[in-house]
């Protein structure tokens with residue numbers, strides 16, 4: 001049995017995270033690797049129920065600490081029910097968002113102190129972390145324009161205003177600067193085939209080259 005890996009896709013709205021996650025899953029499966037794709041908030045039965053509380057309704061329905069607690073509750077359920085069991089079986093787990101989103105959205109976006117988020121992380125996630133995080137970066141205006149075409153009623157965060165989205169974009173870039181061994185920033189404004197190639201190159205260089 002090979003060693004499983006945990007890869008997360010991060011970034012603001014409309015960067016094509018789900019598409020590129022799906023494309024990477026195809027490429028890895030093509031190489032014979034077992035892959036599970038998942039998402040946050042969600043990715044397990046209970047976590048998907050918590051997702052509804054987070055992505056629907058009025059932008060101001062939670063204060064930032066309550067909101068962070070809900071994200072970490074969903075995350076803990078996702079890890080315990082889905083991510084950790086899959087990794088233990090040797091699967092490659094690809095997740096559309098993980099804890100960097102809490103730091104960017106609830107921390108940089110809503111002003112919750114970084115140390116509070118780090119404490120919640122220590123309690124619920126421990127010393128586990130992604131092997132690789134791909135941050136799909138693009139200008140806020142472009143991202144919100146692309147996200148607006150999606151519909152589906154899950155638009156609570158999209159309605160939080162331009163300044164909020166600028167703060168979280170800078171937040172993701174700062175997270176990448178602090179974690180150069182784990183994070184790679186890719187320009188999501190580039191044509192999709194180019195972004196796909198950059199995703200593959202990052203996985204090749206950071207994980208497959210060392211996996212043999």
Ligand code: TMP
Nearest residue numbers: 040041055071097098101102105106157
């Ligand atoms: P999605 O649109 O990528 O499915 O994610 C749902 C929303 O949840 C998205 O707008 C970002 C937000 N979010 C947070 O605010 N904090 C978190 O920890 C996570 C995982 C997502």
